[in-house]
Amino acid sequence: xxxxxxxxxQMRGVDKYFGEGDARTHVLKTTDFDAPLGELVMxxxxxxxxxxxxxxxxxxxLNADGGQVSVFGERIDQMKPAALTRFRAQNIGFIxxxxxxxxxxxxxxxxxxxxxxxGKSNAVALKRARDVLExxxxxxxxxxxxxxxxxxxxxxVAIARALVHEPRLLICDEPTSALDRExxxxxxxxxxxxxxxxxxxxxxxxxxxxxxxYADRMAEMEDGRVFRTLDSAxxxxxxxxxxx
Amino acid sequence: MYLVxxxxxxxxxxxxMMLVSGMAFATLLMAQQSALFCGLMSWTYSPLxxxxxxxxxxxSKVEQVNENKPMRDTDADRIRSVDGxxxxxxxxxxxxxxxxPTNSNFKFITLVGLDATTLAGAPGRIVQGTLDxxxxxxxxxxxxxxxxxxxxxRDQPIGVGDLLEINDNQVEVVxxxxxQRPFIGGPFVYTTYDRAVSTYAYKSRKMxxxxxxxxxxxxxxxxxxRRIEAGTGLKAFTREEFRWSTIRWFFRNTGIPMVMGITVxxxxxxxxxxxxxxxxxxxxxxxxxLGALKAMGTxxxxxxxxxxxxxxxxxxxxxxxxxxxTVAFGRMALSTRQIxxxxxxxxxxxxxxxxxLISSVAALGGILRIARLEPAIVFRA
Numbered sequence: 084x085x086x087x088x089x090x091x092x093q094m095r096g097v098d099k100y101f102g103e104g105d106a107r108t109h110v111l112k113t114t115d116f117d118a119p120l121g122e123l124v125m126x127x128x129x130x131x132x133x134x135x136x137x138x139x140x141x142x143x144x145l146n147a148d149g150g151q152v153s154v155f156g157e158r159i160d161q162m163k164p165a166a167l168t169r170f171r172a173q174n175i176g177f178i179x180x181x182x183x184x185x186x187x188x189x190x191x192x193x194x195x196x197x198x199x200x201x202g203k204s205n206a207v208a209l210k211r212a213r214d215v216l217e218x219x220x221x222x223x224x225x226x227x228x229x230x231x232x233x234x235x236x237x238x239x240v241a242i243a244r245a246l247v248h249e250p251r252l253l254i255c256d257e258p259t260s261a262l263d264r265e266x267x268x269x270x271x272x273x274x275x276x277x278x279x280x281x282x283x284x285x286x287x288x289x290x291x292x293x294x295x296x297y298a299d300r301m302a303e304m305e306d307g308r309v310f311r312t313l314d315s316a317x318x319x320x321x322x323x324x325x326x327x
Numbered sequence: 328m329y330l331v332x333x334x335x336x337x338x339x340x341x342x343x344m345m346l347v348s349g350m351a352f353a354t355l356l357m358a359q360q361s362a363l364f365c366g367l368m369s370w371t372y373s374p375l376x377x378x379x380x381x382x383x384x385x386x387s388k389v390e391q392v393n394e395n396k397p398m399r400d401t402d403a404d405r406i407r408s409v410d411g412x413x414x415x416x417x418x419x420x421x422x423x424x425x426x427x428p429t430n431s432n433f434k435f436i437t438l439v440g441l442d443a444t445t446l447a448g449a450p451g452r453i454v455q456g457t458l459d460x461x462x463x464x465x466x467x468x469x470x471x472x473x474x475x476x477x478x479x480x481r482d483q484p485i486g487v488g489d490l491l492e493i494n495d496n497q498v499e500v501v502x503x504x505x506x507q508r509p510f511i512g513g514p515f516v517y518t519t520y521d522r523a524v525s526t527y528a529y530k531s532r533k534m535x536x537x538x539x540x541x542x543x544x545x546x547x548x549x550x551x552x553r554r555i556e557a558g559t560g561l562k563a564f565t566r567e568e569f570r571w572s573t574i575r576w577f578f579r580n581t582g583i584p585m586v587m588g589i590t591v592x593x594x595x596x597x598x599x600x601x602x603x604x605x606x607x608x609x610x611x612x613x614x615x616x617l618g619a620l621k622a623m624g625t626x627x628x629x630x631x632x633x634x635x636x637x638x639x640x641x642x643x644x645x646x647x648x649x650x651x652x653t654v655a656f657g658r659m660a661l662s663t664r665q666i667x668x669x670x671x672x673x674x675x676x677x678x679x680x681x682x683x684l685i686s687s688v689a690a691l692g693g694i695l696r697i698a699r700l701e702p703a704i705v706f707r708a
Contacts, residue, residue, distance in 0.1 A: 139703035144622050165626065172624020179705055183619035187338020188331065199328050200625050256706045 090153075091252055091284035092118040092141050097150035099136055110136045112307035113150065120251075123278040123285040123297060128304035134288045135256065137304065141286070142175055142254045143167045155251060172200050176245030178274075180257035182237045184229040190216060190240045191225040197248040208247075215243040219273060235266025242273055253277060255287040259294055271297045328625065332633035333640060335613060342609045343641065346602055350645020351652070353598020353685065354678055357591045358653040361674045364587040366660075366667030370510035372573040374420060374439075375566055377506040377515065378448040380539035381548040384415070384555055384563045391573035393511045395421050397533035402561060406538050409558040411551045415540040416442035419523040425516060426492040427477050427485070434476050435513035438493065440523025447539050450517060456487045456502030461519060467491070468502035472664070473514030491516075493527040508664070595681055602645075602689040606638055610693030614700065622702035631694045635687065642686030650675055 099111035110133050118124040118141075126134050139145035141152060143159045152160040155174060159167055176197070184193045194212035199205065213225050219239045229237050238258060245253055255274065259267035271294045278285040278299070287298075295301065301313045337343055369376070374392045375383070384406055386396040406415040419440030426433040441448050441461070449458055450468065461468055469477075469485075477491070478484035485491075491498045498518070506515055518527060524534040540563075542551035552563035564572060578584050610617070617630060653670070660666035 135706045139706050142622070142703075144702040144706070168621075168624050168626050170624075171622065175624075177619070177622055177705070179619065181615070183615055183705060185331070185335060185616045187334050192331070192334070196331065196620065197623055199331060200620070200623060200629075205330060 089119055090117045091120045091155055092116065092286065093151075093153040094137075094141060095151045097137075097140060097147045097152060099133075099140060099145070100148050110307055111140065111147070114304075114308040116141065116302060116309050117312075118284050118286050119300070120284055121278060121282045122299040123275050123287065124300045124302060125295065125298040126286060126288045126302050126304060126309075127290070127295070130290070132304045133307045134304050137309075138254060138256060138286065138288045142177070143171050172197065173248070174250050174252055176248070176250040176253045178238070178241050178245045178253065178255040178258045180260055182229070182241045182261075184237055184240055184244075186229050189226050189228055190221060190232065190243075193229070193240055194243045194247050196244060201248060212243070212247055215247045216240070218246075219243045233266070235262050235269060238262060238266065238270050239273065242270065242277075246277060251283055253283060253285040255285065255289075257289055257291070258287060259289065259291050264293065267291065267293060328629055328633055329636050332637050335616070336609075336637045336640065339609060339612070342605055342612075345605045346609070346641040347645045347648065349598055349601030349605060350642050350682060350685070351648040352601070352645075353594045354646045354649025354682055355652050356594030356597065357681060358650055358670070358674055358678045359656055360587050360590040360594065361678065362653060362657060362668050362670040363666070364584070365669040365671060365674060367510065367583060367587075368574050368577065369669045370508060370667050371577050372570045373507040373509045375570050375573070377450055378418070378439075378539065379451065380448060380566065381542060382412075382540040382552050382555065382563055382565060383569050384538040384540060384552075384559070384561050385536070387560060387562045389562055391576035392569055393509070393573070395536050397531060398535045398538070398561065399533050400535050402535060402559065403538045405559045406540055406555055406561070409551070409555050411543050411546045411554050413541045413543045414445070414447075415538050416445050416447035417520050417535050418442070418448050418537040418539050419520050419528060419534060420536045421523075421528050422511075422513070423494055423528055425477075425498075425513075427481070428490055428492050428497070430480050432477065432480055434473075436473065436493070436516045437509055437511075437513055438523055438527055439515055439517045440520035440528070441517060443519040443521055450504035450506045450515075452505040453502050454505050456500075458502065460501035461517065463499075463501065465497060465499055465522075466501040466518065467493070467498045468504050468517040469500055470504050470506045470508070470515040472508045473516060474503055475664075476514055494529065496526050498527070510667075595685065598682070599685045599688055602638070602641070602685055603692060606641075606689040607692040607696075609637075610634065610696060614696070615705065617697055618700055618702055618704040621697075621700060622705045627698055630697050634693045634697060635690045638686040638690035638693075639683060642682045642689075646679060646682045650678070 094116040096113045097111050098113055101108045101110055128134050140147045147160050191209055191212045194215055195208035198208035198211055216222050216225050219242055221236060221239055224232060259270055274285050275297050277283055302309045303311045372392055386398050389396050403415055403417045406412060421438055422435055423438050424433050425436045443462060460466055474485055487500055489500050542548050548565040552565050555563035657668045657670060660668040
C-alpha cells in the first residue's frame, strides 16, 4: 500500500530482538525514526545502542519483529523477500565502513555492479560507471583495482557504486571512520551534494563527530530508542560544539 | 553477474590454481585409470579383434575367448550342416613354449592354428612376408610382440627366414603380423590347424578349440548362432556376445575391476575433498563481498547460480587439463605398445559427468551458506 509522504523513511514502533531464550536481547525498543526527502540525516549514539540494527531494518536487510517501516511510502516490513530484494536494488544505495569493493574487479567494474544486478548489459553498465566515476573525480582511476587506490579513493568509488543506479535513498555505515580528515571532508561534501542536488535522502550512521556539521538532521539513539532529533544545523552545531 | 563471478574466481589466483589442480588431478586419476582398465579389458578379448569371424563356436562350458576346452574335430562338420551356416572353419588356440635355437631363450606363446584351405582367421595386417607362405610345411607367422620378445639377447632382431623351435619341432618364420597383443599367454604365433594339432601343440584327446563360422547371406549372426546352439548343443557366440562374455568373466573372476575401481573412487574422493574444501574456503573469504552483493539487491538464486557457475567453470578447466594429460599419456602408452590403453568415448563422457557432480557438491556448501546469509552482515565491522 502506498501513501503520499514527504518522509523518505518512516519507522513507527519498531522492535527487534536477537537471540533465543535467556540470551534474547531487545535491541530496538519500540522506536520511531523519520528521514525526510532531500536531507542528510545522521544517526548517532554510543556503541551498542542499536544504530546499525536500525540502519539494517530501514535498509530492508534485516526484518523487524514489530512495528511499521515505510520507505518512500512502501511498507517494506510487509514485503515478500523477493520483492524486498528488488526494492533494494532499485531504490537504495549502500556505502559501507569497509568499502566492500570486490578486490578482483577494477573501479569501473565495481561501480557497474548495481546496474548488472538490475540486468543492464555489461557495456551499458561500464559506460555509466565511468561517467559516475568522473563525477566523483576518479575518472582517471576507472581501470585500477581497489588495492591500487588510497582509502579515500576507495570510499569515493564506493560512493560512485552507491549512486550509479540513481537510488533515492543512500544508506551509509560509518563512511568516514577509515579515512583521514581531508578524505573524510571530501567524502562528506560529496554526500551532502548528493542529498541536496538530487532530492535524495542520505542516512549516515557515524561515531565520527568531525562530520556532524554536514547533517541537516541528527537522530540520537540510546538503549535501543531514538530519544531526540535535532533538526537544524545550528542546533546540531550548538549541541555538539565541543566535538568539532 | 556471471562475468563478475568469473573475475572474482580468476582474481584469487592461489584458490583458483588449487581448485583447477584438484579437478585436473581427479580427472587424470579417473580418466587414466579407466583408460588403462579399458585397454586391459581390450587385451583380454584380443583374439576377437585379431580374428575376423562373425560367429565363434566353442564347448558349451566355455565362457571367455581365452579358455581352451577342446571339442571333437567332427564338431566342425556338425556346425557346417546347420541350416544358415555359410561356412565353418576349425581354429586351434593354446599356450605352448617356443625356443630360440640361436640362444636357447624360451618364451610362452599363444599358438593359433588356422584352417589350411581357407586360412580363415588369419591376421589382417602382415608387415613382413606373405600369408600364403604359411601353407608351406614347417612355417609360422609371428606377431610384432613375438619379434620384441624373441629379439632379446640376439644381435639382430628375429625376422623372416629365422627359425624357432615349438615343442621340439623347428619352425621357419615366414611372416610378421601386426595384431593386438593378448592379456593371457604370450605373443601370437600363427600356423595351420593341422600342423598345430599334430606337431606343435601338446597332445590331448580332443584338440579343436573353436570353430569360426559365417552366416549365409541375409541371415543375422545372432540368429545363426542360436540355430547352431540348438542343432549341436555347443555354445555359439556372435563376436559381440563373446566380447562381453569375456569382459564379464574377468569382472567376476579377477580383482582387476576392483583395483581399478578403487583408484577411480580415490580420484573422485580426492577431487571432491580438495575442491569442496577449497571452494568453501573461497566462499568464506568472499562472504563480505557476497553479502554486499546481497544487500545491494542481488537475488539469492542469482548468487547461488554464480557460485555454481564458478565451481563448474573450474571443474571444466580442470577437466580439460586432466583429459589433456591423459591423452598425452595415452599417446606415449600406445607408442611403447607395453601399456594397455583405450579411451572409448564413454570414458571422457562419464568422467565429465563425475567432474560436474564434484563441482556441484563443492558449490553446495557455499550455496547453503550464502542462501542463509543475512545481507545485514555487511554492516558488522
